[in-house]
Every structure is written in structure tokens, then in C-alpha cells.
Amino acid sequence: MRNLRANTSRLLSALTFAVLLGLIYRNQPLALSYMGLTLLLGASVPIVFATLAQMMMVSVGDLDLSIGPFISMCAAIGAVILPASPWLAVLLYVLAVGVYVFCGVLIQVRQLSSIVVTLGLSFIWLGFALLLVPSPGGQAPQYLVDLMAWQPPFVPLPVLFALLAALIAYVIFNVTVFGIVVRGFGGNPKVIQRSGRSSLGIHAAVYALAGLFGIVSGLLLLGQTTSADANQATSYTLISIASVILGGGEFVGGKVYALGSVFGALTMTLATSFLNFYQVSSDWQVAMQGVILVVALSLRTVINYSGKPA
Amino acid sequence: MSDVRVSAWGRLRNTYWLSTWLAAILALVATALFNAGKGGPGMGSLLTTALSFSTFTVLVSLGQMLVITSGPGNIDLSIPSVIALSGALSMSAMESSNSLIAVGILVALASGMVVGIVNFLLIRLLRIPPIIATMSSALIVLSCAIAYGRGMRTPPPALLAEMLVARIGAVPVFALFAMVLTLLVWLLLTRTIYGRALCAIGQNRNAARLAGVKTGFHVLLTYAISGALAGLTGCLIASYSGGNSLDQGNEYLLLTVAVVVIGGTSVAGGRASIGGIWGGALFMFLLVALLNSAGASAGLRTLLTGIIIVMVVALTEKRRTR
Numbered sequence: 001m002r003n004l005r006a007n008t009s010r011l012l013s014a015l016t017f018a019v020l021l022g023l024i025y026r027n028q029p030l031a032l033s034y035m036g037l038t039l040l041l042g043a044s045v046p047i048v049f050a051t052l053a054q055m056m057m058v059s060v061g062d063l064d065l066s067i068g069p070f071i072s073m074c075a076a077i078g079a080v081i082l083p084a085s086p087w088l089a090v091l092l093y094v095l096a097v098g099v100y101v102f103c104g105v106l107i108q109v110r111q112l113s114s115i116v117v118t119l120g121l122s123f124i125w126l127g128f129a130l131l132l133v134p135s136p137g138g139q140a141p142q143y144l145v146d147l148m149a150w151q152p153p154f155v156p157l158p159v160l161f162a163l164l165a166a167l168i169a170y171v172i173f174n175v176t177v178f179g180i181v182v183r184g185f186g187g188n189p190k191v192i193q194r195s196g197r198s199s200l201g202i203h204a205a206v207y208a209l210a211g212l213f214g215i216v217s218g219l220l221l222l223g224q225t226t227s228a229d230a231n232q233a234t235s236y237t238l239i240s241i242a243s244v245i246l247g248g249g250e251f252v253g254g255k256v257y258a259l260g261s262v263f264g265a266l267t268m269t270l271a272t273s274f275l276n277f278y279q280v281s282s283d284w285q286v287a288m289q290g291v292i293l294v295v296a297l298s299l300r301t302v303i304n305y306s307g308k309p310a
Numbered sequence: 311m312s313d314v315r316v317s318a319w320g321r322l323r324n325t326y327w328l329s330t331w332l333a334a335i336l337a338l339v340a341t342a343l344f345n346a347g348k349g350g351p352g353m354g355s356l357l358t359t360a361l362s363f364s365t366f367t368v369l370v371s372l373g374q375m376l377v378i379t380s381g382p383g384n385i386d387l388s389i390p391s392v393i394a395l396s397g398a399l400s401m402s403a404m405e406s407s408n409s410l411i412a413v414g415i416l417v418a419l420a421s422g423m424v425v426g427i428v429n430f431l432l433i434r435l436l437r438i439p440p441i442i443a444t445m446s447s448a449l450i451v452l453s454c455a456i457a458y459g460r461g462m463r464t465p466p467p468a469l470l471a472e473m474l475v476a477r478i479g480a481v482p483v484f485a486l487f488a489m490v491l492t493l494l495v496w497l498l499l500t501r502t503i504y505g506r507a508l509c510a511i512g513q514n515r516n517a518a519r520l521a522g523v524k525t526g527f528h529v530l531l532t533y534a535i536s537g538a539l540a541g542l543t544g545c546l547i548a549s550y551s552g553g554n555s556l557d558q559g560n561e562y563l564l565l566t567v568a569v570v571v572i573g574g575t576s577v578a579g580g581r582a583s584i585g586g587i588w589g590g591a592l593f594m595f596l597l598v599a600l601l602n603s604a605g606a607s608a609g610l611r612t613l614l615t616g617i618i619i620v621m622v623v624a625l626t627e628k629r630r631t632r
Contacts (some may be wrong), residue, residue, distance in 0.1 A: 063441075065564075103620070110624055113577035115385070119567055127613025134609065230609075238387070238445050245442050251383055265451030283457035290449030298436040 009303045010248040013263040016296045020270045027277045029046055034156055041158035042224065044269035045148070046071065047239055048165045049217035051247075051265040054240035055169060056210040058249050059256045060186045060203065062107065062114035066122035067214055068237035070096070073129040074218025079138025095213035099124070100144035108200055122237070129230035136229040144223035160221070162262050169258035172209070181205030183204060186254020239268050242293055248300075267292065313483045326574025330589030333572075333622070337596035344603040354480055356599065361485040362475075364591035366489050366550075367562070367569055369543045371587050372495050373536030374566040377440075380532045381512045381579040387444040388425055389540045389566060393452035393559025396544030398459035401554045408469040422541020425451055426533040433533075434526060443615060444482055455556060466549035474550045484546075489588075496584045504528055512579030570595055572622050 008015070024040070031040055050067055057064040074093070082089040087090045103121055110235050132138075152160055173179035185192040185202050193199050221233060245251075246267060247260030271289045276280070337361070342353035351359070362399055377386040388396020396418040404414035432443035449503060476483045499505035507528045510518040519525045540559075548554035571577055572593065597618065601611040 037425065085415035098320065098538060106620075112623060113571075116567070116571045116577055116623045118566060118618055120623060122564065123612050123616025125616075127611070127616055129607050130609030130612055131607065132609075134607070137611050183613060242442060242445060242489065251439055251441070261553055283460065284453050286456065287450040287453030290453075293446040293449075294432060294438065295625075296437045297442065301437040 005303055005306075009300050010257050010260050011263070012248065012296055012300050012303075013243075013246045013260050016246070017263050017267045017270065017271050017293060020274055020292075021250075024270070024274060024277050031239060031277070034151075034154075037156040037159060038151070040273060041162070041266060041269060043272075044266050045158050045161045045224065046217040046233070047219035047236060047243070047269055048162055048262055048265045049213050049220060050233070050236040050240040051243040051261050052165055052169055053210040053217065054244050055173075055214035055249065055258075055261050056182075056206045056213070057114065057254045058186075058241075058244050058251065059173065059182050059254055060206050061252055061254065062206075063241065063251070065115060065212060065237055066118040066125055067210070067240055068234045069122045069125035069129065070100075070211070070214045071221060071233035071236055072216045072228075073125040073132070075225070075232065076129045076132040076138065076228040076230060078144065078219050078222040079140055083139060083141050092188065093215050096125075096215070097208055100207045100211035100214075101204045103115040104203040105200055108203040119276045124229060126234075129228075131188045133228045133230050136232075138228040140222045140226045140228075143256070144219055145226055148220065150221035162266060166259050166262040169261065173256060174257055178205070183254040183256070184187040186252075186256075239289075240265070242289070243268050246293065246296055267296075323431065326583045327585035327589055329622075330573050330586050330593055334589050334593040334596055337593055337600050338537045341596060341600040341603050344600065348603070356596075358477070358480045358482065360592055360595045360599070362482040364588070364595050365482070365485045365488045366543055366547055366579050367565060367591040367594065368492065368587055369546070370562050371542050371566045371573075371591060372492065372584075373539035375570045375573075375575050375582050375584070375587060376495075376499075376508065376532045377536045378567075378570055378575055378577060379508055379512045379579055379582040380529055381515055382577075383445065384440045384512075384529075384534065384579065385567065386426075386429070386536045386540075387441060387563060388429060388448040388451060388537070390559035390561075390563045391448040391455060392422045392537055392540040393544035393547060393562060394540035394554075394556050395425075395451050395455040395458070397548035397554030397558055398455055398462060398556075400541075400545035401548050403465040404464075404467050405472075406467055407464050408467045411467050411470050414467075414470075415542065418541040419538045419547035420541070421540070422537035422544070423534045424537070425541075426535070426537025427530065429537065430530045430533040434529070452556075459554060459556060463553045463555075465553050470549045471552070474546060492584060492588065499582055499584065504531060508532060509580050509582070512576075512581070514580075565594065568619055572619065 011054055021032070030036045050071055053067050054064055074096070077089050077092050081092065099121070103117050106112065107117050148157070150157060173183060181192060181197055182202055185197075185199065189199055192202070217236070218233070222228060225232060243257060243264035244261050246264035247262070248257040249255055249261060268289055271292045272285050275285055316457055325590060338357065342356055345351055345356070369395070374386055374389065375406065377384050382433060387515070399421050400414040400418040403417040404410045429444050429447050432438045433440050474484050478486070485616060499508070507518065507523045510521065510523055511525050511528060547558050551558065569587060569590035573590035574583035575581060575586065598611060601614055606614065
């Protein structure tokens with residue numbers, strides 16, 4: 001019974017997703033077809049990878065307020081520099097990850113608050129993105145556009161990417177020693193330090209991986225939009241945090257769940273288009289994300305509470 | 311935290327806000343020097359402009375500061391949405407009529423306060439982490455603002471608009487009002503049970519509760535005050551700019567956090583720095599002014615702002631507790 005409760009709480013995002021999809025299906029059965037899912041979940045592809053990046057940060061008890069602008073910047077580099085001079089673009093990406101790692105180390109060494117440092121970082125990414133694309137423009141490399149337009153057999157592309165992301169996150173956090181150490185570090189940094197691991201190394205690696213996932217997200221986003229805009233991914237910052245928390249993650253204690261977070265990202269995507277199927281004014285689309293967050297998280301509170309001995 | 315030792319506390323707090331003021335003064339002098347070369351506005355008129363624009367930032371940042379002081383993880387992300395909604399609500403309540411100004415301001419305060427109370431209920435009753443709770447309510451409030459304010463653009467009452475640009479000598483009247491309000495918040499923090507309780511809660515919520523502090527009530531008050539201040543600012547911004555708009559609060563999310571933290575308030579909670587709010591707000595405005603007069607593009611300006619925030623934080627923020 002206790003296991004069941006823990007699992008329900010963890011897969012709450014999957015349940016929410018299923019309920020939303022079911023309600024959409026009731027009104028529009030075509031939504032569950034191959035094409036329907038491809039269109040419905042298309043926007044989730046970059047968000048899923050933004051969520052992976054955010055998961056890395058949350059796993060060590062940090063928060064990344066800069067991931068949205070970072071993804072915009074990566075897309076901007078991809079649209080402006082990548083087609084003409086690929087090596088320069090690669091260099092810039094490496095540099096960007098380097099800045100991330102530097103900030104991770106800075107946060108650890110000076111014991112700073114990640115919220116504030118990444119807040120400053122977000123201005124840096126946005127500024128660089130604005131320098132690259134002062135007004136929306138640039139052209140995505142053809143192979144990225146082709147990748148995002150690809151229609152794989154049987155499985156819709158967004159579902160394929162979601163599966164891939166869940167697998168990557170699962171392997172990182174639940175299979176590798178690194179993942180166990182990282183989660184342990186999030187739970188109790190002192191224990192991990194005393195067991196002889198370098199807290200600096202952990203922070204550096206976590207921030208590097210977050211940067212890497214950010215780059216992937218930016219390139220996938222670019223493949224979808226085909227041109228860059230310095231503000232196009234700004235909203236991803238908060239959506240990715242919400243997805244991780246919806247997926248069972250917690251801000252303290254190194255708790256993150258791979259599958260839950262990916263479903264969280266899918267749910268947040270679905271929430272925006274959900275109301276279209278019920279002929280509700282698009283004014284309320286934004287509210288839907290908020291309502292779903294509140295409902296899902298209060299359900300978790302209820303489930304967890306009924307499980308506690310009185 | 312090393313800086314809670316009573317003897318060093320006051321001195322340290324002083325240094326915290328001193329550094330932002332120094333930075334603001336540096337930015338002011340540098341901008342004036344740049345301008346002098348090109349025949350732009352001198353230091354006096356620059357300061358007047360900085361004061362009137364910083365005032366909005368100060369008002370919302372005071373609320374954000376109280377929320378951040380109430381403990382690690384506490385942050386009010388609903389401020390921009392509240393500013394948008396209260397702008398729309400108060401403009402339509404005032405119907406551009408001078409006699410309804412009081413009603414409009416009351417509506418603005420009340421709408422913000424309601425959102426603050428809802429935030430608290432989400433956090434307390436439903437155990438939703440503050441970041442997610444205020445984010446959710448921000449999304450819902452924004453939708454309300456979109457649905458309510460669609461196509462609406464009511465001009466503010468003439469009297470209110472005049473009051474916001476009025477000056478005594480070189481000092482905007484409105485900035486004086488904000489200074490009085492800042493003084494009130496300072497009194498609230500240092501001379502009332504609420505203020506002392508807030509710092510205690512921020513430093514260690516469990517210890518505060520065991521010591522008999524009504525944590526729930528004080529945190530409720532904190533979110534309500536933050537909401538009310540954001541609501542008031544929403545009404546004032548709409549009046550200042552000749553009518554409400556949906557995105558009038560957008561910049562205040564990151565700006566308030568930056569101002570509060572640069573001003574020396576501890577992100578880990580438990581230590582507020584009021585003087586730093588003015589210093590931080592003036593600094594953020596003057597920094598942009600400086601980069602503008604140096605001819606930096608929007609991108610370069612944002613980039614440098616980011617680098618400066620990271621540097622200031624790396625140099626001044628003291629060790630947090632984990």
C-alpha cells in the first residue's frame with residue numbers, strides 16, 4: 001500500500017497527462033492519431049530537454065533561472081552562426097557550457113544562491129542573444145529542419161523524443177554511479193564530501209550537463225521554428241521548473257524523477273492547447289497551466305498526507 | 311550564518327547597503343561625465359529622472375524583499391501579473407474621474423492583497439512550494455487580466471497623472487511618497503513584532519515556531535503586503551503611462567529580485583536591507599543610463615547588466631546556510 005502511494009505520487013504527472021489526453025480524445029478522437037499527437041505535442045520537444053537541464057540543477061538543490069534565455073541564445077547561435085561557420089558555433093557552444101561550469105563552481109566555492117547567480121546569467125544569455133538577433137531572423141540549418149519534420153514509422157516524433165529524454169534521464173540518475181552520487185549530494189552534501197567525492201567536481205559536471213541539454217533544446221527548437229528570436233524560449237524557465245516539480249521532484253533533498261519530469265513537461269504543453277478543444281476563449285489558456293499545477297500538486301499533498309501515520 | 315552575531319550584525323548590514331549606494335553614485339558620476347562630453351543632461355536632472363523611474367521599482371521591491379526575507383525558497387513570482395491586473399481593475403474603477411481616485415487605489419491595493427492571500431493559502435494549506443505556488447497564481451491572474459482588460463484603455467484621472475509627475479524643486483513628489491513608505495516598512499521591520507518575527511522566521515522557521523512566533527500569520531501578512539504593494543504599483547504605473555497595458559509589469563519580475571539581492575538582502579532569508587533597495591533600484595536604472603550614454607546596444611546593455619549582477623553577487627553575498 002505504501003509503495004502504491006509513493007508510486008501514485010511520483011507518477012501524478014503521468015496521470016494528469018492521461019486525464020487531459022482522455023478529455024481531449026472525448027471531444028476530438030483524431031487527437032490520438034499519429035498526426036494528432038504529432039501536432040498536439042510538437043511544442044513539447046524543446047521543453048522536454050529544457051526540463052532535463054532543470055532536473056540536473058534541481059537534483060543538487062539548485063535552481064536555474066537562466067535556462068530559457070540560454071535556450072534562446074543557443075537557437076540564435078544555431079540560426080546565425082552555425083550554417084556559415086560550424087566550427088565557430090561549436091566553439092561558442094563549448095564556451096557557453098564553460099560559463100555554466102564556471103558559475104556552478106562559483107556557486108559552490110562562494111556558497112552563493114543559485115537563484116541569484118542564474119538570474120544574472122539570464123541577462124548575459126539574453127544580451128548575447130540580442131546581439132546575435134536584434135530582430136527575429138537567421139535561418140536554421142536544413143538538417144535540423146529536416147529532423148523536426150521527420151515522420152518516423154509508428155511512433156510520432158514528439159513521443160519518440162520524450163521517450164529518448166526519459167531514457168537519458170533515467171540512465172543518468174538511476175543507472176550510473178554519477179547519478180546516485182549527485183542525488184546523494186542534493187540530499188546531504190556533507191556525507192558525499194566525506195565519502196571522498198569532490199563537491200566541486202559534482203557541481204561542475206551537473207552544470208555542464210545542464211548546459212548540454214540546453215544546447216540540445218535550443219537546436220531542436222530552432223529546427224521547429226526555422227528562425228531565431230532572442231525571446232522565443234523565455235517562458236521555458238518557469239515551465240521547466242514546474243515540470244520537474246510536477247514530476248515529483250522537490251527543491252530540497254535531491255529528489256528528481258526522470259519519467260515523472262518528462263510527463264510533467266508533456267502535461268504543461270498539453271495544458272495550453274487543451275482549452276481549444278472545449279471552445280473556451282484563448283484568454284484562459286495561460287490560466288490552465290496554473291490550474292493544473294495547483295490541482296496536481298494539491299492532490300500530491302493529499303496522497304502524501306493520507307499516507308502519514310496519524 | 312556567521313553574520314547573525316549581534317555585535318557585528320548592525321555594522322555588516324550597513325556595509326551591505328553602502329556598497330550598492332557607492333555603485334549607484336559611481337554610475338551617476340560616470341553617466342554625467344559621459345553626458346557632459348556630448349551636451350546631454352547633467353547630474354542634477356539625471357538624478358531627478360533616476361528618482362522618478364526608480365520609485366516604481368522601489369515600491370514593488372519592498373514587497374519582494376519582505377517575501378524573500380521570510381525564508382529560503384520564498385519568492386513572489388506573481389508580482390508582474392498583479393501589476394497587470396490591478397492596472398486594469400483600478401483604471402476601470404476610476405473611470406478617469408478625479409473623485410474616484412481613492413476608490414481606484416483601494417481597488418488596486420485590495421486586488422493585490424487578495425492575490426497575496428491566495429498565494430499564502432496555496433503555500434500553507436496545499437503545501438505547494440512558494441515558487442510554484444506564486445507562479446501558478448501568476449498564470450491565473452495574468453489570464454484574468456487578459457480576459458478583463460482586452461481592448462480596454464481607460465485614461466487615468468488627470469489629477470493622479472499630474473501628481474505622479476509633480477516636483478518640489480528637483481525632487482519628484484512621488485519619490486518623496488515612496489521614501490515615506492520605505493520609512494514605514496523600515497519601522498515595520500525594526501520596531502514591530504511583525505518585523506522581528508519575520509526575521510526570526512527567515513532565519514529558522516522551526517526555531518521561530520517553537521519560540522512561540524505565529525509563523526502562519528506573519529507569513530500571510532508578508533505575502534499580503536507584497537501583493538498590496540504590487541497592486542498599488544500597478545495602479546500608479548498605469549496612471550503614469552496614460553493607461554494600463556498587459557505587459558506593464560513584465561520587467562519587474564527579474565528586476566525586483568535583482569534589486570533586493572544587490573541591495574544586500576540575504577536570499578537565504580532572515581536579513582532584510584532596506585537602504586539597499588533604493589541603492590539597488592537607482593543603480594539598476596543608472597547602469598542602463600550609463601550604458602546608453604556610452605552608446606551600447608540593447609544586447610550589450612543586457613549582457614553587461616548580467617555580468618555586473620553576477621560580479622556584485624559573487625563579491626558581496628555572504629555564505630548561505632544549507
